[in-house]
Amino acid sequence: MTTKQILYPNTKLWMAAIKPPMYSVAIMPIWVGTAVAFAETKIFNGVVFSTFVAAAILILAWENITNDVFDSETGIDQNKHHSLVNLTGNKPLIFWIGNLCLGLGLLGILAIAFWQHDLTVIGIILLCCGLGYMYQGPPFRLGYQGLGEILCFFAFGPLAVEAAYYSQTQTWSMTSLAASVIVGIATTLILFCSHFHQVKDDIAAGKRSPIVRLGTQKGAQVLVWFTASIYPLTLLFVLLGISPVWTLLSWVSLPFAVKLCRHVQENHNQPDKVSNCKFIAVAVHFWACLLFGLGFIL
Numbered sequence: 207m208t209t210k211q212i213l214y215p216n217t218k219l220w221m222a223a224i225k226p227p228m229y230s231v232a233i234m235p236i237w238v239g240t241a242v243a244f245a246e247t248k249i250f251n252g253v254v255f256s257t258f259v260a261a262a263i264l265i266l267a268w269e270n271i272t273n274d275v276f277d278s279e280t281g282i283d284q285n286k287h288h289s290l291v292n293l294t295g296n297k298p299l300i301f302w303i304g305n306l307c308l309g310l311g312l313l314g315i316l317a318i319a320f321w322q323h324d325l326t327v328i329g330i331i332l333l334c335c336g337l338g339y340m341y342q343g344p345p346f347r348l349g350y351q352g353l354g355e356i357l358c359f360f361a362f363g364p365l366a367v368e369a370a371y372y373s374q375t376q377t378w379s380m381t382s383l384a385a386s387v388i389v390g391i392a393t394t395l396i397l398f399c400s401h402f403h404q405v406k407d408d409i410a411a412g413k414r415s416p417i418v419r420l421g422t423q424k425g426a427q428v429l430v431w432f433t434a435s436i437y438p439l440t441l442l443f444v445l446l447g448i449s450p451v452w453t454l455l456s457w458v459s460l461p462f463a464v465k466l467c468r469h470v471q472e473n474h475n476q477p478d479k480v481s482n483c484k485f486i487a488v489a490v491h492f493w494a495c496l497l498f499g500l501g502f503i504l
């Protein structure tokens with residue numbers, strides 16, 4: 207066996223464990239909140255924006271790293287070769303690396319609070335972290351009850367977008383709240399998609415994800431409505447004068463949305479084929495949110 211043959215599967219497993227594309231999920235609420243703030247006030251603080259983005263990535267890293275730690279305790283990740291705990295065999299190390307990411311991320315948010323002489327942003331982000339912990343950590347493990355999507359919507363939607371808006375302006379706005387609904391739905395779509403291929407392991411570990419509860423076929427139908435809701439909502443916000451017409455640029459993400467719905471409808475009960483659907487959902491989220499935010503700036 208050549209070095210390349212030995213290393214390649216390992217590299218693939220590590221990439222699957224770290225999930226680089228997923229981190230756009232941390233960036234988009236900050237991008238959209240900041241874009242709405244700029245559109246409304248012409249204020250843009252680049253240092254606050256960059257610090258917030260870096261902190262959000264670190265906080266999401268904590269969420270994902272500790273997800274593998276907590277999931278290793280319930281046995282749900284027994285067959286997940288790309289779990290960080292299974293890859294390293296060192297749960298305490300992974301746990302403390304996760305906590306280090308959280309500490310550094312919160313330090314970034316504290317710096318914003320310090321610059322603003324205002325604790326609001328750190329308060330909101332601590333609330334997001336609390337939701338993130340309740341999703342997976344004991345004794346709550348609300349994700350195991352199928353409540354993860356609700357937590358996800360509020361954490362990445364209203365809470366994160368409002369925190370980003372506030373970090374630039376130190377005020378609130380209805381427009382950013384409306385925009386946060388789009389970001390929240392697009393992010394929750396990813397979490398919803400992540401369950402399709404895991405039904406067998408989830409049932410075995412007692413996790414009642416929305417897909418376990420609904421079944422994969424009904425789940426695929428719900429996904430279509432859920433995905434489709436983003437587009438009329440953006441149109442409604444334009445017609446109501448809440449967001450500028452350029453936010454309709456987010457409709458450019460429609461081909462990805464169609465691809466996602468078709469792929470899941472055709473393969474919902476074939477774990478090997480449907481397992482990549484969360485990354486198609488990441489593409490829908492990325493383009494929809496990137497262009498939606500851009501629409502506020504143009």
Ligand SMILES: C/C(=C\COP(=O)(O)OP(=O)(O)O)CCC[C@H](C)CCC[C@H](C)CCCC(C)C
Pocket residue numbers: 231232233235236261262265266269270273277283331334335337338339341349354355357358361362366397400404
């Ligand atoms: C870790 C998450 C999903 C993974 O779920 P699952 O256990 O099914 O995964 P595996 O199959 O890979 O084992 C995401 C959970 C999201 C959570 C509900 C909310 C997280 C809140 C964040 C901490 C907030 C970060 C906001 C940021 C923008 C400041």
Ligand SMILES: O=C(O)C1=CC(=O)c2ccccc2C1=O
Pocket residue numbers: 225228231266269270358393394396397398400484
């Ligand atoms: O690994 C995953 O499945 C997810 C990781 C993650 O950070 C995230 C964040 C927001 C929504 C969904 C997800 C995942 O599904």
